[in-house]
Amino acid sequence: MAQALRxxxxxxxxxxxxxxxxxxxxxxYQCATCSVACPISPANDPYPRKEMIWAQWGLKxxxxxxxxxxxxHNCGQCSDLCPRGAKPADLMSxxxxxxxxxxxxxxxxxxxxxxxKGLPVLFGIPAVIFALIWVFMAxxxxxxxxxxxxxxxxxxVVPGKIFYGxxxxxxxxxxxxxxxVLSFYKGVKNLIASIAPQGTTMVLGKKKNILVCLLEVIFxxxxxxxxxxxxxxxxxxxxxxxxxxxxxxxxxxxxxxxxVFFVGHWVGRIPxxxxxxxxxxxxxxxxxxxxxxxxxxxxxxxxxxxxVRRKGLDPAKQSSNFYDWYLIGxxxxxxxxxxxxxxxxxxxxxxxxxxxxxxxxxxxxMLIAYLPWxxxxxxxxxxxxxxxxxxxxxxxx
Ligand code: SF4
Ligand code: SF4
Numbered sequence: 001m002a003q004a005l006r007x008x009x010x011x012x013x014x015x016x017x018x019x020x021x022x023x024x025x026x027x028x029y030q031c032a033t034c035s036v037a038c039p040i041s042p043a044n045d046p047y048p049r050k051e052m053i054w055a056q057w058g059l060k061x062x063x064x065x066x067x068x069x070x071x072x073h074n075c076g077q078c079s080d081l082c083p084r085g086a087k088p089a090d091l092m093s094x095x096x097x098x099x100x101x102x103x104x105x106x107x108x109x110x111x112x113x114x115x116x117k118g119l120p121v122l123f124g125i126p127a128v129i130f131a132l133i134w135v136f137m138a139x140x141x142x143x144x145x146x147x148x149x150x151x152x153x154x155x156x157v158v159p160g161k162i163f164y165g166x167x168x169x170x171x172x173x174x175x176x177x178x179x180x181v182l183s184f185y186k187g188v189k190n191l192i193a194s195i196a197p198q199g200t201t202m203v204l205g206k207k208k209n210i211l212v213c214l215l216e217v218i219f220x221x222x223x224x225x226x227x228x229x230x231x232x233x234x235x236x237x238x239x240x241x242x243x244x245x246x247x248x249x250x251x252x253x254x255x256x257x258x259x260v261f262f263v264g265h266w267v268g269r270i271p272x273x274x275x276x277x278x279x280x281x282x283x284x285x286x287x288x289x290x291x292x293x294x295x296x297x298x299x300x301x302x303x304x305x306x307x308v309r310r311k312g313l314d315p316a317k318q319s320s321n322f323y324d325w326y327l328i329g330x331x332x333x334x335x336x337x338x339x340x341x342x343x344x345x346x347x348x349x350x351x352x353x354x355x356x357x358x359x360x361x362x363x364x365x366m367l368i369a370y371l372p373w374x375x376x377x378x379x380x381x382x383x384x385x386x387x388x389x390x391x392x393x394x395x396x397x
Contacts (some may be wrong), residue, residue, distance in 0.1 A: 009058030019053055020101075020114075021321045022094035028086040034078035035107075035153040039230045040071065047071070048078055048088040055091055067195045067394075070378070070385040075231035075240065076318040079306065089320050097323050100373050102185035113373045115211040115322050124363035130358055152354055157345045159357040169361065176369045183372040188384045195385065205240065205393035215391040217383055223248070239305050246302030247331070253295030257288050299335040303328065327375045331361040332381045 018025065030053055033047035047068040054062045063069070072092040079089040101110035114120030138151045153161040164171045221227060225248075228241035282289040307328055310320055337360035344353035371377055 001075075005041060007057055007059070010060045012056055013060040013304070014058045016056065016098060017091070017094050017360060020094040020097040021319060021323075022087070022091040023319075024057060024085060024087040024358060025055045025091050026086075028056060028082075028088070029084055031083060033081050033083060034088040037076060037081040038072075038078050039075070040067075040073065040227055041244045048092050048378055051091060051095070052086060052088055054096075057272040059178045060260070062098075063095055064194050066095075067198065067385045067389050069099070070382045073227050075228075076313070077231070078346050079317045082317075089293060093321075093323075094227065096381075097321070098373075098377060098379050099191065100323070100375070103190050103373060105190075106182055107183075107373065109373045110371055113326065113370060116238065119326075122366055123362065125367070126362040129172060129365070130163070132360045133172075136326050137162050137164060152350055154350075157348060157350050159341065159345070159352045159354065160248070162354060170262070170266075173368070176365065180368060180371050184377075187377070188380065191381055191384060192388050195388070207346045208391050210387060214383070214387045217387050217390070221386070222379075222383060235285045239309055243305030243309065246298045246305065250295045250298030252303060253291050256293065259291045260288055296335060298340055300332065300339070303332055303335060304366060309334075323375045330363055330367050330374075334360065334367055337363055 001119060014025075028049075030049060032049045033048075034052070035049040037042055041047050045068065049064075051063060051069065054066070067296075069092055072089070074089055075095055076089045079087045084089060090353065100112060104110065109122075112121050134151065151162075153172070225245050228244060230242075246354050284290075284293075310324060310328065313320060337356050341353060341357045341360050344356055367376075
């Protein structure tokens, strides 16, 4: 005779999941339309129906150990076709939102990133750091770059006159980068540890080399955004794919420019590589300047496409929450403050140029320093999970 299985639902977990974006999960009546409708859910490991019942029953251990949460690309097709308005896409997204918060235990940033209430602190930290740098630099240069104690240097607008790279901006961002890398290391380690013991949702085959899997995931899936071509309805597949690709290649372009500057500045003139040593501001014909402009343009195009898409979502089918808008808002702020700094600098409007550059530094800090707790963290976490389960020999990913 079959044994009865007593289920101990974690009610607090259900409430947290609803607050993180899965508020309609109770409406699900397990028809499985969503798993059939999902274009990328494999036949032998389907989702998101099983996640809906696990969420309703408060089976936290099952959900936390479920790699499929990270395979979902949030296209919303399952929610469009759900006959009960249970919004399975939102549930998958809510699980990821909870992971951003909880993967690195003890961090206050995860709590601040939960709702708009944390925004003043998230903004205030870099605002104070860069304001102190500004005031300090003005004080020590009193009578030099500054006239009559003004906070604004005279002469040609060069942001580095206030935010001098060597002693101010570079050390801050070096520390931020180390902090983010260590945080991601901890988060990925915890994530893999949480999915490693489970096997019930995986059909495992022959193990593969993890490095080969990582390269496959990066070059065959993430950079070409191949899953986006399969996921979503016909009308919006392309706009999602192009919007995301513009963003990622915009970021890559700007990261290359920053990296070349950094090496050129700190390493100096390297024989044969003199071109990486650059005096700022660069002329518009410099290849790095051109790459920076292309990167900025890609960011603006990608942001416009993704913002229009998100604004156009039917709230009865798919909702947007603070995690979605924080990311879009901060990337907009980085792109616009970068573009306007250049505009005001060229127009020689010193006060506006320095103020907007200050805001640019604040928003870049908000984008990078909180990365492991923001929605953009999925770039690292999803890559890690897909790589791991492929290396373990999961047949369908
Ligand atoms: S989420 Fe909707 S489509 Fe999926 S099983 Fe539940 S009721 Fe059916
Ligand atoms: S949002 Fe898209 S990818 Fe995610 S489960 Fe639904 S249909 Fe599948």
